[in-house]
Amino acid sequence: MPGPxxxxxxxRIFGAFDRKEGLALRGLFADDAVWSVSGGGAMAGTYRGRxxxxxxxxxxxxxxxxxxxxxxxxxxxxxxxxxxLYRARGSRRGRTLELDQVxxxxxxxxxxxxxxxxxxxxxAFEAFWAP
Numbered sequence: 001m002p003g004p005x006x007x008x009x010x011x012r013i014f015g016a017f018d019r020k021e022g023l024a025l026r027g028l029f030a031d032d033a034v035w036s037v038s039g040g041g042a043m044a045g046t047y048r049g050r051x052x053x054x055x056x057x058x059x060x061x062x063x064x065x066x067x068x069x070x071x072x073x074x075x076x077x078x079x080x081x082x083x084x085l086y087r088a089r090g091s092r093r094g095r096t097l098e099l100d101q102v103x104x105x106x107x108x109x110x111x112x113x114x115x116x117x118x119x120x121x122x123x124a125f126e127a128f129w130a131p
Contacts, residue, residue, distance in 0.1 A: 006107045010082045010129055013112070014072040020055060020061075029053060030111040035118045043130025053115075055071040058098075060118075064090040073100070088119075097128040 001083055016024035035047040035056060042063055047056045060068045068090035076083045082105040090097045099121050106114040119125035 003079070005110065006080075006082040006105070007059050007079040009110070009112065010075045010077075010103075010105060011072065014084065014086070016069065017057065022058065025054065025057075026050070028112055030108075030113050033112050033114065035115040035117070039122065039126045039129065041047060041126055043129050047086060060128065062091075064092045067091045068097075071095060072088045080106060082107055095128050097124070099124055101125075 013025060013028055016022070026107055028094070029050045032048070033050055033053055035048075035053045037056075038045050040080045043056070043059065045056075047053045070089070071087045071089070073087060074087075077078050084103045084105070088097055088099060088101050099119060101120060102118045104114075104116040104118065105112055122131075
């Protein structure tokens, strides 16, 4: 049953991020995975490859002096996809962020192949991550 397996993968990713256990993510992403974040802010871009994705994720606490956090709200899954709804929070350069976001995952063979980040309020997201 791929749906429950895909949900477990997403929950493991959020759990490892919450516990600041980056090494726990190593076995969850394909070597050539891609993570895309729209916009023009400090975190925007397309991160290609597992190592680039890990460097991107490591930037989140650095850019926010350790205040960035995410609260997983729900996970929806199908055979090759998962969608995670979560609330992102943090502070950066006198600005605060508290908004819902969706991560769309493509999962094949038990590994994350693609992630697309979609903020519920692109303007607020862009303002928070602006230089």
